[in-house]
Amino acid sequence: MLRGLYTAAAGMIAQQRRHDTVTNNIANINTPGFKQVHAVTRAFPEMLIALTGGDNQSMSRRVGKLNSGVLAEEPIPVYMQGDLQETSYAGDVALLSNIQVPGVTFDASGKYVSPEGEVTFQPQAFFTVLTAEDQERYTRNGKFNVNNQGELVTSDGSKVLGIGGQPIVLNGPLTDYTITSQGQFTDGKTGQLLTDAAGNQIQLQISKVENPYDLVREGNGNFRLSGGAQAEVISGQDQVQLRQGFIERSNVDASQSMVDLMTAQRAYEANQKMIQYYDKSMEKAVNEVGRV
């Protein structure tokens, strides 16, 4: 059979996946805290091609290696810091995450390759939320509101957790509170640190994820750690800052996304042409070569 037909079909499917990923990025260009996704393609495993028949040799003569296609392997999120936009709304909090690891200088994409070839990724900070099913999730979308019971919630209703793993409960409107750069709630008028009913300080729980690529995207801005693991809370030394009255915009690059869209579409078209040529070749083989 003509191998190339399946290769071209695999190419079309892979480009379709890439196109879908870029379309989703563009759709989320205004979603606060959204991290854009790159679809990575990978070639099929190589095959050794050998000649059949030929001389009377026990071993066929090898021609070489051939990849029989391409697949869209995985969507890799890009965890670069998004721009901050000032909204002056008391419930908007932006997270500035620049966690350093001693002895390591990360490049612009958050990766470091040591001289021995070991790869380290920059840890990222997230807000910790509790979904309606009592599952712990992480998010960068800092648009908070106060619900009917006085709990601090995100846009989709997940409760924001404070230090100690309990949802934060507030007694007044959000405009009464000022959130410091470490996430502590203070009285908006006096600047005094606030404690809840149990005497614990009210502070947002910021989680540090060591390898952000272990996060699984769930939708509604929530991420979970695969395998049910839980992230640890940041320490005082980590360079994480919070800004009240700001939101972190999506880090989607509009121009790059348009270029990726056009590239995916043209590659799709090129693969389509390949299939059409194979079709024509097979039509010749079937209809004209074997004509009686």
Added chain:
Amino acid sequence: MISSGASMYGLQQKLDILANNIANVNTVGYKKKEANFQDILTNVAGQTSDFERPGRLTPMPMGYTQGWGAWLADVHTNLSQGPIKGTDSPLDFAIEGDALFQVGVAETDENGEPSFRSAYTRTGSFQLSPSETGEFSYLTTQEGYPVMGTLNGQEQPIRIPANHAFAVDSAGNITARNLNNPDGPAVQLGQMKLVQAVQPDMLESVGDNLLVLSAQADNTAIRALNLNSANPAPGQPTVLQGFLEQSNVTLSDEMAELMVVQRAYQLNSRALTSSDTMAGLANNLRG
């Protein structure tokens, strides 16, 4: 194609909200609405274990995640302070701080008795509506809803006796003087009732610049304020007579937001066209 279509719908809704804000840029006491986007639920296209290859960054059970665009997650009212303009009319009031006037909407309850339903507003352009007997006037909004106050511990509409000029201090205490007897004693008419929204998202606007508590709100969403002019608490709201609070919509912010939404709409429609072209290519694969 589906994600582009869904996101364009969300952007359309945001455009509607922005247009409403811009239309109300001169409405006294209007509070702008803001909308938040959120990405739509993601699904995972499973991948078999053959997909686990060296160099793969994301963990295996994940598979290939597909997003479906963005949607408008919630719309809330931004109750920030609007600019205050002086008008020299003693019937114009502005609140500086986080508080609302309480007005009563007349209705009949289950027993057929007339009662007042509470509504709240920031629009302080009031007027005097004479009662049937003409002995006193009610202080009402421009649409005729009486403003509530507390007199001797009881909550009732504010009544100003005829031929009296009244003054309101920063805590809302009302004193009136008889115009026929300017040197006579001042009459205490109680205090204007001011409330604070503890959960501002539980308030919904019903037109006529009024906000009411939504059905699922409980009593803790609103709390009454006890203003003390002699010993004010820090940051306490104050009532200003002779001033009006303008809308808190800034035209420049709304126009910038409008341009962002328009460009996002354009990008999404471009992505939709591109998806359509690809679907056309697939359709024309053969014949």
